[in-house]
Amino acid sequence: MRFSLLALIFLAACGRTGAPDLSAYPNEEGLSRLCNNPAILGEPVSDISEGACGIDNPVAVRYVAGVRLSTPARLNCRTANTLADWVANDAQNAVKKLRSRITEMTVFASYACRTRNNQRGARLSEHSQGNAIDIGAFTLANGVELSVEDDWGKAGKEGVATRALHTSACGPFGTVLGPNSDRFHYNHFHFDTAEYRSGTYCR
């Protein structure tokens, strides 16, 4: 009796205060901090090598800066770090006027051994090196979902926030593509960390 009461108090206390990282994700046991960055949680993955595609020291990212990814994203650490920094420093600011914060991002793609836009004969995509992530939607703590497909062209706060997310990624990421870039990006943002001589490219 005495023991269970103590256990109860202990559990209640943990639920309230908890450690900053894993306690916030009660259903996600066994995750580790990745890329020497406490803001990145997930699982390490063994090296990926598929012909010209692959990643050295890849990670399967489940959370960045407290934001859950809908499916684990396989990335290299440079890109995972950029994503975590962008979420913490830029993306949350971009949705501030909605008086909430991003809690989840819907991942459409991460590592994939394929050409750009899956077009035959095109150059390999940055996805093929773990340099890129595609995000289709952002879920906020208040239940609002900002969808690239539905909200990009809209007036009002949600449209403004969706476009602000795109703009805020330009700089942190070397390439940012959205619905204005081409027909392939009507429903998601493409972010990558490839370095181009010409500087950042955002459309």
Ligand SMILES: [Zn+2]
């Ligand atoms: Zn992409």
